[in-house]
Amino acid sequence: MSEIQTHPDVLSRTYHDVEVAAQGHHDDHGPARGISRWLTTTNHKDIGTMYLVFSLVMFLVGGTMALVVRAELFMPGMQLVDPQFFNTMTTVHALVMVFGAVMPATVGLANWMIPLQIGAPDMALPRMNNFSFWLLVSAFSLLILSLFMPGGGPAAGWTLYPPLVLQTGDALPLAIFAIHLAGASSIMGSINIIVTIMNLRAPGMSLLKMPLFTWTWLITAYLLIAVMPVFAGAVTMLLTDHFFGTTFFAASGGGDPVLYQHIFWFFGHPEVYIMILPAFGIVSEIIPTFSRKRLFGYDAMVYATASIAFLSFIVWAHHMFTVGMPLAGEMFFMLSTMLIAVPTGVKVFNWTATMWKGSLTFETPMLFALAFLFLFTIGGFSGLMMAIAPVDFQYHDTYFIVAHFHYVLVPGAVFAIMAAVYYWMPKWTGHMYDEKLAKLHFWLSAIFVNVLFFPQHFLGLAGMPRRIPDYSTQFADWNMVSSIGGFGFGLSQLLFVYIIYKCAKGGEKATAAVWNEANPQGLEWTVPSPAPYHTFDEPPLVK
Amino acid sequence: MASRDMTRDDLTETQRRRIRRTTILLALVALGIYVGFIVSSVL
Numbered sequence: 001m002s003e004i005q006t007h008p009d010v011l012s013r014t015y016h017d018v019e020v021a022a023q024g025h026h027d028d029h030g031p032a033r034g035i036s037r038w039l040t041t042t043n044h045k046d047i048g049t050m051y052l053v054f055s056l057v058m059f060l061v062g063g064t065m066a067l068v069v070r071a072e073l074f075m076p077g078m079q080l081v082d083p084q085f086f087n088t089m090t091t092v093h094a095l096v097m098v099f100g101a102v103m104p105a106t107v108g109l110a111n112w113m114i115p116l117q118i119g120a121p122d123m124a125l126p127r128m129n130n131f132s133f134w135l136l137v138s139a140f141s142l143l144i145l146s147l148f149m150p151g152g153g154p155a156a157g158w159t160l161y162p163p164l165v166l167q168t169g170d171a172l173p174l175a176i177f178a179i180h181l182a183g184a185s186s187i188m189g190s191i192n193i194i195v196t197i198m199n200l201r202a203p204g205m206s207l208l209k210m211p212l213f214t215w216t217w218l219i220t221a222y223l224l225i226a227v228m229p230v231f232a233g234a235v236t237m238l239l240t241d242h243f244f245g246t247t248f249f250a251a252s253g254g255g256d257p258v259l260y261q262h263i264f265w266f267f268g269h270p271e272v273y274i275m276i277l278p279a280f281g282i283v284s285e286i287i288p289t290f291s292r293k294r295l296f297g298y299d300a301m302v303y304a305t306a307s308i309a310f311l312s313f314i315v316w317a318h319h320m321f322t323v324g325m326p327l328a329g330e331m332f333f334m335l336s337t338m339l340i341a342v343p344t345g346v347k348v349f350n351w352t353a354t355m356w357k358g359s360l361t362f363e364t365p366m367l368f369a370l371a372f373l374f375l376f377t378i379g380g381f382s383g384l385m386m387a388i389a390p391v392d393f394q395y396h397d398t399y400f401i402v403a404h405f406h407y408v409l410v411p412g413a414v415f416a417i418m419a420a421v422y423y424w425m426p427k428w429t430g431h432m433y434d435e436k437l438a439k440l441h442f443w444l445s446a447i448f449v450n451v452l453f454f455p456q457h458f459l460g461l462a463g464m465p466r467r468i469p470d471y472s473t474q475f476a477d478w479n480m481v482s483s484i485g486g487f488g489f490g491l492s493q494l495l496f497v498y499i500i501y502k503c504a505k506g507g508e509k510a511t512a513a514v515w516n517e518a519n520p521q522g523l524e525w526t527v528p529s530p531a532p533y534h535t536f537d538e539p540p541l542v543k
Numbered sequence: 544m545a546s547r548d549m550t551r552d553d554l555t556e557t558q559r560r561r562i563r564r565t566t567i568l569l570a571l572v573a574l575g576i577y578v579g580f581i582v583s584s585v586l
Contacts, residue, residue: 121553124562191569195562225569229577236577237584248584263580537553 031533039134042126043533044111047133049428051108052421054137056497058100059414061144063490065093070452070486072469073479086469087155092147094158095175098275099182100140102409105417106278107189110217113424114193116524116531117211119202119540124195132188139181146171146178157467159264160235162249162257166242173243176235183228190221190228202523204542208302211522212295215302216281219309223270223277226313231267234260258323265316273312275409277305279376279416280347283369285522286423287351289515290366291358297350304343304350311340321389322396330389337387344380348373363515364438368419371411371446379407382457397467400460406453411446418445418496425503426510430530433503441499444492451485 031037031046038050068089072080081089111129115122123129147153151169154160165172197218201210210218237248238260247253249260288295295301317325317333351373360366382404386392395401426432455478460466464475471479510529513520520526523542527535554562 125566187570187573191566191573194569195565198565199558199561225573226576229573230580233577233580233584237581259584263584 040130042122042130044115044123044126044129045428045531045533047123047129048108048110048112050133051104051111051136054133054140055101055105055108055417056500058096058104058140059493060497062093062096062101063493065089065096067486067490069093070483073471074483075480076471076473076476078470081469083469084152084155087157087467088147088153090467091154091157092143095143095154095179096140097409098158098271099179099186100136100143102275102413102417103186104136106217106220106275106413107186109213109278109282109417109420109424110189110193112428113524114196114214114217115200116427116527116535117214117522118197118200118205119523119536119542120196120200121534121536123192124200125192128188129192132185132192135181135185135188139178139185142174142181143178146174149174159261159268160238161264162238162241162260165238173239176239179235180232183232186224186228190224193217193221194225202536202539202542208299209542211281212284212298212301213278213281216277216284216305219305220274220277223274223309223312227267227270227274230263231271234263234267237263258320261320261323262317265319266313268319269316270309270312272405272408273308275413276376277309279372279413280305282416282420282423283351283372284347286365286369286419287354287373288521289423290361290363290369291355292360292516292519293354293358294521295350296353296356297346300346301350304346307343308340311336311343315340318387318389318392321392334387334389338384341380341384348377363422364433364435364442365419365423367439367442367446368415368422371442372415372419375407375411375415375446375449379404379409379412382407395460397465398460399456399464399466402466403453403456403460406456410453411449415445415449421500423515424524425500426514427524427527427529427531429504429507430510430528431503431507432510433499433507437495437499437502441492441495444495445489448485448488448492452482452489453485455479455482455485 031041031043037046041047041050066089068081069086072078072086111123114120149169149171151171153171154165154168154175156165156168160175168175197210197214207215237246240246241248241250241255247255249255249257251257284295284301315333315337317329318337321330321333362370382400386395386401386404422433422438459475459478459482462475464471464479511517512528513525514529516525523540524531526540
């Protein structure tokens with residue numbers, strides 16, 4: 001990447017080649033017309049768009065479920081829904097947001113941007129790419145349909161702990177099948193990303209010249225292949241315990257319910273990094289662009305990402321300190337968890353150092369990236385607090401945990417995804433978005449997200465348990481504030497949908513370099529905006 | 544389909560072989576982990 005920046009002659013030649021190739025293909029080989037374009041497409045840009053639209057729909061569906069939860073918690077007492085449905089909402093909200101919204105959004109960004117960033121004509125396995133996407137749609141259709149099964153939808157929390165989850169009605173096999181399909185889709189998508197990056201990079205683009213977004217996705221894809229089968233194994237065993245008389249997790253038959261928790265969190269903790277590593281990559285692209293500087297410590301960023309991925313495999317039991325484990329075990333998981341702060345700190349300091357003495361401007365992608373930097377760090381720090389085993393005994397299963405992981409996932413992962421959408425949307429559509437509206441969207445989101453989640457720290461420290469539809473009156477005030485924040489944040493996202501729609505329809509023409517005419521960083525800025533349907537028929541040259 | 548997406552013909556023989564090999568290897572790793580975790584839970 002650094003070489004691309006320092007050789008404008010290479011850039012201009014690449015741009016010329018790409019433009020000629022794109023024009024040559026545009027007339028003869030455009031996309032198919034009508035619905036068949038979307039059903040049968042093997043084009044990475046089409047599939048990326050479908051992933052992004054799907055994730056936006058899931059954000060709205062999962063967000064609506066969150067608003068049901070916040071509406072019920074607006075005041076103490078039972079107001080709107082019965083406890084079973086409340087639990088279903090918390091469970092399905094989480095499953096939809098994790099597997100249907102955040103992950104597909106980053107997969108959509110990967111589909112769009114990785115081939116453009118490494119100079120590849122498409123993904124290496126285009127038909128499998130199409131299959132992965134439609135498998136995901138099937139998975140979430142089944143999961144949403146499970147809400148209408150006799151006995152209601154799954155309601156044991158997204159962790160699906162036995163024995164509680166085995167009390168689920170007819171929805172259980174449907175939900176488990178949906179998880180299997182979503183997992184298969186993720187694994188196929190990951191294989192595709194790894195194979196593409198390892199085999200289709202432009203000549204001259206060595207691994208340590210790849211953009212950070214591509215790097216973080218490469219590492220994320222390995223994480224996915226390592227842990228999605230673990231989750232699939234865990235839910236398969238739930239299925240056989242429920243229907244085929246096995247007792248993997250039933251103490252009455254010699255099994256152990258705590259075994260499920262170990263297996264789940266061996267998957268679940270790397271899953272957190274599966275959502276956040278691509279966000280790190282996005283922020284590592286945006287901050288240098290709007291600082292007009294090269295990323296500080298590129299190599300250190302790559303190694304820090306790999307270190308975080310490795311450490312994510314050896315910290316899982318910090319989610320279950322309270323089940324009881326030997327002191328040595330508690331010490332190991334406590335200290336290994338704290339160790340994650342080191343590579344994460346490297347990243348935060350490098351982003352800050354990148355901005356140091358830069359020519360900063362504050363367009364919407366940069367605003368979201370900066371909010372990420374501050375607010376994700378709050379989530380990181382509360383994570384460190386919970387890593388301390390004796391202290392975690394107080395925090396466990398309280399709203400403090402809810403506040404922590406929502407800070408990591410909403411102003412963390414989701415803000416990074418929004419930053420990426422604003423950053424790359426001109427490249428996708430060929431139009432600039434409405435900057436004024438986008439800034440309004442940013443400020444509304446940044447304010448309301450804190451009104452929504454910050455009071456949950458106070459509620460948790462005061463002892464309010466999570467996953468309950470009713471609570472003691474001492475928690476009433478902060479719950480009301482949090483709910484107001486929730487509705488404010490939810491409504492602000494309608495503005496996001498409108499801005500995307502408006503940008504797709506038209507607007508000021510975007511240039512090829514979009515943000516940084518003098519010194520564009522990365523191959524994606526060498527192709528015209530919108531990026532032609534087919535790019536890099538001739539591999540670009542990277543020196 | 545009217546569009547011309549990337550086809551196998553656009554890749555060199557070496558690339559095709561490497562793509563096939565890596566895909567099969569990664570799929571087997573995923574399958575191995577899935578079966579391995581279930582089997583280790585039986586034992």
